[in-house]
Amino acid sequence: MNHDAYLDSYIREILNTVKSIAMVGASPVNVRPSYFAFKYLAQRGYDMIPVNPGHVGKSLLGKPFVASLADIGRPVDMIDIFRNSSRIPPVVDEALKLVTLPKVIWMQLGARDDEAAAKAEAAGIKVVMNRCPKIEYGRLSSEISWMGVNSRTLSSKRAPIPTQGMRLSLNRTSVSGGETAASDRAAKDKNDLS
Amino acid sequence: MTDRLPGFSTLAVHAGAQPDPTTGARATPIYQTTSFVFNDADHAASLFGLQAFGNIYTRIGNPTNAVLEERVAALEGGTAALAVASGHAAQVVVLQQLLRPGDEFIAARKLYGGSINQFTHAFKSFGWNVMWGDPDDIGSFERAVTPHTKAIFIESIANPSGSVTDIAAISAIARKAGVPLIVDNTLATPYLIRPIDHGADIVVHSLTKFLAGHGNSLGGIIVDAGTFDWSKGNKYPMLSEPRPEYHGIRIHETFGNFAFAIACRVLGLRDLGPALSPFNAFLILTGIETLPLRMQKHCENARAVAEFLAGHAKVAAVNYAGLPGDKYHSLASKYAPKGAGALFTFSLKGGYDAGVNLVSNLKLFSHLANVGDTRSLVIHPASTTHSQLDDAQKTKAGAAPDVVRLSIGIEDKEDLIADLEQALTA
Numbered sequence: 350m351n352h353d354a355y356l357d358s359y360i361r362e363i364l365n366t367v368k369s370i371a372m373v374g375a376s377p378v379n380v381r382p383s384y385f386a387f388k389y390l391a392q393r394g395y396d397m398i399p400v401n402p403g404h405v406g407k408s409l410l411g412k413p414f415v416a417s418l419a420d421i422g423r424p425v426d427m428i429d430i431f432r433n434s435s436r437i438p439p440v441v442d443e444a445l446k447l448v449t450l451p452k453v454i455w456m457q458l459g460a461r462d463d464e465a466a467a468k469a470e471a472a473g474i475k476v477v478m479n480r481c482p483k484i485e486y487g488r489l490s491s492e493i494s495w496m497g498v499n500s501r502t503l504s505s506k507r508a509p510i511p512t513q514g515m516r517l518s519l520n521r522t523s524v525s526g527g528e529t530a531a532s533d534r535a536a537k538d539k540n541d542l543s
Numbered sequence: 544m545t546d547r548l549p550g551f552s553t554l555a556v557h558a559g560a561q562p563d564p565t566t567g568a569r570a571t572p573i574y575q576t577t578s579f580v581f582n583d584a585d586h587a588a589s590l591f592g593l594q595a596f597g598n599i600y601t602r603i604g605n606p607t608n609a610v611l612e613e614r615v616a617a618l619e620g621g622t623a624a625l626a627v628a629s630g631h632a633a634q635v636v637v638l639q640q641l642l643r644p645g646d647e648f649i650a651a652r653k654l655y656g657g658s659i660n661q662f663t664h665a666f667k668s669f670g671w672n673v674m675w676g677d678p679d680d681i682g683s684f685e686r687a688v689t690p691h692t693k694a695i696f697i698e699s700i701a702n703p704s705g706s707v708t709d710i711a712a713i714s715a716i717a718r719k720a721g722v723p724l725i726v727d728n729t730l731a732t733p734y735l736i737r738p739i740d741h742g743a744d745i746v747v748h749s750l751t752k753f754l755a756g757h758g759n760s761l762g763g764i765i766v767d768a769g770t771f772d773w774s775k776g777n778k779y780p781m782l783s784e785p786r787p788e789y790h791g792i793r794i795h796e797t798f799g800n801f802a803f804a805i806a807c808r809v810l811g812l813r814d815l816g817p818a819l820s821p822f823n824a825f826l827i828l829t830g831i832e833t834l835p836l837r838m839q840k841h842c843e844n845a846r847a848v849a850e851f852l853a854g855h856a857k858v859a860a861v862n863y864a865g866l867p868g869d870k871y872h873s874l875a876s877k878y879a880p881k882g883a884g885a886l887f888t889f890s891l892k893g894g895y896d897a898g899v900n901l902v903s904n905l906k907l908f909s910h911l912a913n914v915g916d917t918r919s920l921v922i923h924p925a926s927t928t929h930s931q932l933d934d935a936q937k938t939k940a941g942a943a944p945d946v947v948r949l950s951i952g953i954e955d956k957e958d959l960i961a962d963l964e965q966a967l968t969a
């Protein structure tokens with residue numbers, strides 16, 4: 350698996366199939382990126398679970414915080430880790446001890462740990478690193494185009510007007526890989542140095 | 544399994560656009576409105592807090608403009624773009640994100656005269672200090688780097704000289720200095736040169752020229768390559784530090800590889816205000832659909848006209864990088880193999896007076912201060928676009944007193960040559 354650049358088909362398949370997402374490091378503070386992403390994914394119909402031992406007893410947009418992945422008490426499809434790269438390994442180890450393994454482990458924009466990723470992949474789990482699921486969902490649905498962002502997708506179909514809780518079609522034609530190759534290259538250079 | 548990659552001409556027609564969700568309109572509608580209703584208070588708050596994708600007010604973003612932004616980002620191979628009212632507005636908005644009073648940036652001496660002017664005078668009043676580098680002496684850029692340097696600015700193909708800049712060599716200097724390279728790609732357009740492929744971190748355009756292409760609309764755009772690490776070394780606080788106007792959001796942390804385009808929108812355009820009219824965005828988008836076809840014709844005609852002039856007894860010199868033997872021909876072959884653009888200069892044996900005469904004798908070429916129109920254009924830079932510069936600056940910028948600049952249109956080349964022939968003999 351090349352973690353410097355992902356094919357749209359790989360990301361699309363993940364976002365089209367997972368239903369529940371546990372967000373480790375979710376913040377109740379409404380200017381933190383984790384809060385934005387949690388709210389957006391909930392609005393797009395995902396079953397969101399906030400995981401953060403510092404906020405047990407509170408809830409995030411009506412969903413109660415749990416202290417750990419084990420405390421969720423039911424299988425989840427995807428674990429989205431909103432922690433720095435240095436905090437990734439224990440979360441992945443914790444995920445690998447769950448009775449039912451998640452299908453996907455996703456590490457946020459800026460977070461990457463190739464060793465932890467290899468461990469998860471060896472257990473049959475799909476891994477995405479250094480990406481944001483909100484941005485990827487917005488990109489593949491082209492909803493992010495409102496911000497002038499290059500969705501790297503094309504479509505000649507009329508799209509529905511998004512409403513609260515609505516899942517959008519992510520099945521547009523990809524212009525993927527090549528067109529923002531420069532930014533993938535830069536990410537790779539950065540990782541090679543660090 | 545790999546995803547198939549559409550080509551440049553397909554992107555020029557389709558990128559960013561899709562049938563209107565409400566009406567099914569296939570051409571991009573002109574959303575000529577100042578503002579957009581919110582679904583409810585929470586939706587409004589999310590939009591203002593940069594938490595949701597959507598529209599608020601046309602000074603910050605507009606759906607017609609968004610199509611233009613995504614289209615140019617796709618053509619340049621960038622992560623995102625921001626359209627603004629003019630090429631000059633794009634330059635102000637870019638540098639506002641990068642420089643604080645007392646900071647410096649290095650600019651190529653060979654630039655559009657208006658940019659030299661903007662950098663020398665207007666930006667000086669903001670406390671942004673320009674240092675000059677000579678694209679014919681790449682080392683001069685490196686020597687101009689100081690601890691206060693925040694960016695390097697060049698033109699891919701320079702106005703008025705039509706010279707081609709060694710983007711990769713200057714990118715290496717920018718990289719070493721830890722500053723972004725900004726490339727004004729107005730005269731090349733992404734059809735001829737994609738600066739991001741050669742190491743540019745930010746691309747700007749005057750859309751007014753070849754991209755819009757019909758001489759009917761002002762516009763500018765900023766493209767984010769997504770390649771620069773804004774958080775490294777705390778040199779770019781607009782991107783790396785919490786923003787008080789957005790409750791402490793850090794733009795780079797939140798928006799990743801399109802953070803620069805977002806900063807330009809929410810800190811630059813929102814506060815400085817040079818918004819592009821949606822009507823102009825529509826005209827520019829329509830122009831871009833035929834960009835590949837027009838650029839082919841522009842380049843073919845320019846080469847034929849340059850060859851004609853080079854063989855004419857009254858012509859002293861032709862400076863067109865597309866001609867073998869030109870000083871910039873090898874750079875043109877490397878960076879712009881499809882053609883060296885449609886802008887070039889030449890000088891007449893009769894000097895200044897002969898130049899002025901030629902301009903007044905032409906019947907098809909229009910004498911005006913623009914480039915990149917479907918129509919062929921002529922100007923005498925020393926007395927117009929570059930008139931604010933002194934003689935030494937003029938010569939360095941490629942606008943010496945005897946120089947005439949042509950912007951070759953998409954008419955029949957035989958007619959352009961005949962017009963020049965009669966004007967030279969008249």
Ligand SMILES: Cc1ncc(COP(=O)(O)O)c(C=O)c1O
Nearest residue numbers: 629630631655702729749751762
């Ligand atoms: C290379 C170049 N950059 C920038 C500009 C400024 O663009 P605008 O006139 O759209 O502000 C021009 C205009 O002539 C230009 O030729």
